[in-house]
Amino acid sequence: MEEQEKNRLKELIRKFQQGTLTPEEEASLEQWRASSLENNKRFEDRLLEQFAIEGLGILREADEAMQEDFERVTSSPRTIPLRANRRLFVAAAAVIIVMAAGLIYYLFRTSTPYQTAPIAGNSSPRLAPGGSKAVLVLDNGQQIVLDSAANGVLAHQGAAVVQKIAGGQLTYVIGDKPKVPVGYNVLATPSGGQYKVVLPDGSKVWLNDLSSLRYPTAFSGGQRLVTLTGEAYLEVAKDQLHPFRVQVGNTAVTVLGTHFNINAYPDENGITTTLLEGMVSVANNGKTVLIKPGQAAISGQGVSLVDHADTSAVTAWKDGYFEFSDADIRAVMRQLSRWYGIDVRFEGKAPEQLVSGRISRNNMAGDVLSFLEASGYHFKIEGKTITVLP
Numbered sequence: 001m002e003e004q005e006k007n008r009l010k011e012l013i014r015k016f017q018q019g020t021l022t023p024e025e026e027a028s029l030e031q032w033r034a035s036s037l038e039n040n041k042r043f044e045d046r047l048l049e050q051f052a053i054e055g056l057g058i059l060r061e062a063d064e065a066m067q068e069d070f071e072r073v074t075s076s077p078r079t080i081p082l083r084a085n086r087r088l089f090v091a092a093a094a095v096i097i098v099m100a101a102g103l104i105y106y107l108f109r110t111s112t113p114y115q116t117a118p119i120a121g122n123s124s125p126r127l128a129p130g131g132s133k134a135v136l137v138l139d140n141g142q143q144i145v146l147d148s149a150a151n152g153v154l155a156h157q158g159a160a161v162v163q164k165i166a167g168g169q170l171t172y173v174i175g176d177k178p179k180v181p182v183g184y185n186v187l188a189t190p191s192g193g194q195y196k197v198v199l200p201d202g203s204k205v206w207l208n209d210l211s212s213l214r215y216p217t218a219f220s221g222g223q224r225l226v227t228l229t230g231e232a233y234l235e236v237a238k239d240q241l242h243p244f245r246v247q248v249g250n251t252a253v254t255v256l257g258t259h260f261n262i263n264a265y266p267d268e269n270g271i272t273t274t275l276l277e278g279m280v281s282v283a284n285n286g287k288t289v290l291i292k293p294g295q296a297a298i299s300g301q302g303v304s305l306v307d308h309a310d311t312s313a314v315t316a317w318k319d320g321y322f323e324f325s326d327a328d329i330r331a332v333m334r335q336l337s338r339w340y341g342i343d344v345r346f347e348g349k350a351p352e353q354l355v356s357g358r359i360s361r362n363n364m365a366g367d368v369l370s371f372l373e374a375s376g377y378h379f380k381i382e383g384k385t386i387t388v389l390p
Contacts, residue, residue, distance in 0.1 A: 012032075192209055233260075272298050282303050343384060
């Protein structure tokens with residue numbers, strides 16, 4: 001580490017201990033910690049070292065006060081009570097206990113499982129997480145890369161004004177133009193990308209990585225029809241006269257106004273529609289089922305019903321988390337592959353133990369792998385290829 005960087009780190013840690021970090025400095029420190037296991041260990045070692053220095057200083061002061069009392073007692077013919085400085089010593093010990101508790105709480109609250117064994121092939125993998133990335137394809141075929149486009153008006157599509165606003169979000173505002181032909185736009189996310197769009201009717205769609213949504217620039221006719229590939233979470237604006245329909249391959253999901261998630265990745269087990277609020281119908285190959293909140297429908301060759309779906313795990317991606325509930329390692333690694341843009345391989349038979357837990361999607365890939373290693377898995381990293389070891 002260069003001397004300038006060392007001095008900057010010391011200053012950040014000093015201000016952290018004093019509670020005087022600015023939000024920008026705190027973000028910089030946390031980013032530095034998360035960049036490698038070595039950095040996080042250096043940070044924690046520095047905190048522990050400072051704790052030891054301060055704790056010993058407090059005890060030394062209390063001990064000196066007790067020693068003064070002892071000398072006065074032994075040199076005086078009458079008894080002198082020791083209660084005051086004994087209380088000081090007890091108070092000093094209590095201060096140290098509080099300091100230790102606070103330190104332990106902070107380290108465990110803010111850290112991902114950095115203390116696990118090094119990952120084979122690379123002790124500090126720096127595979128960055130995804131973010132708000134997408135491409136908008138206009139009706140004329142023009143492509144706009146949204147992650148590099150400035151906020152504001154992007155295009156005029158028929159009667160709609162297309163705007164990008166802060167936080168990775170696209171909106172369609174219908175103007176007062178006379179009737180114009182309706183066009184179609186496509187929003188597509190790459191590996192490691194996700195995006196939110198507010199459709200012309202006010203419906204909100206969160207698009208996960210490696211997904212696409214095709215939709216009209218204004219809804220007309222008897223229904224509101226969109227086409228989806230990949231995964232999306234939808235909050236559909238209520239309109240009793242115009243049902244909202246999502247076409248996913250040969251599966252049709254029809255709603256009036258509701259919150260639900262559709263997972264339609266080709267490497268997953270069928271198309272899964274999970275309902276959080278309202279009611280939807282799922283139709284496939286001539287069979288239709290109605291699902292209620294907390295249920296899911298899996299379609300492919302027909303439709304089957306799941307009575308108790310884990311809605312929290314299903315929608316965690318929208319809130320910035322990976323969440324697993326007794327998930328097998330292949331399903332877990334498929335999510336990581338899409339989000340971090342990595343290739344995943346299995347050496348020998350895949351481990352059979354299941355994964356449960358929750359971790360931020362903003363973590364480096366290495367931190368998520370360390371989280372999985374705590375469940376007994378082992379990995380080897382070579383560039384952007386991760387091998388799951390038996």
